[in-house]
Amino acid sequence: MEYNPLRTRAAYEHFLYTLPIRYPGIKRSTLTYIPSGAYFGRAEGFLLFGS
Known part of the structure; x- marks a missing residue:
């Protein structure tokens, strides 16, 4: 199954709050x-x- 950060509120919050971890340019x-x-x-x- 493909990862969809918009699937649930918890998934979206996790996506937002981990952006700097996944993208060092941030x-x-x-x-x-x-x-x-x-x-x-x-x-x-x-x-x-x-x-």
């Missing part, structure tokens, strides 16, 4: 998942990329 992340209902939410914050 030097800082302030991304936060903000739920707005049982099936909806949004990500807010910044990604800082280094050279």
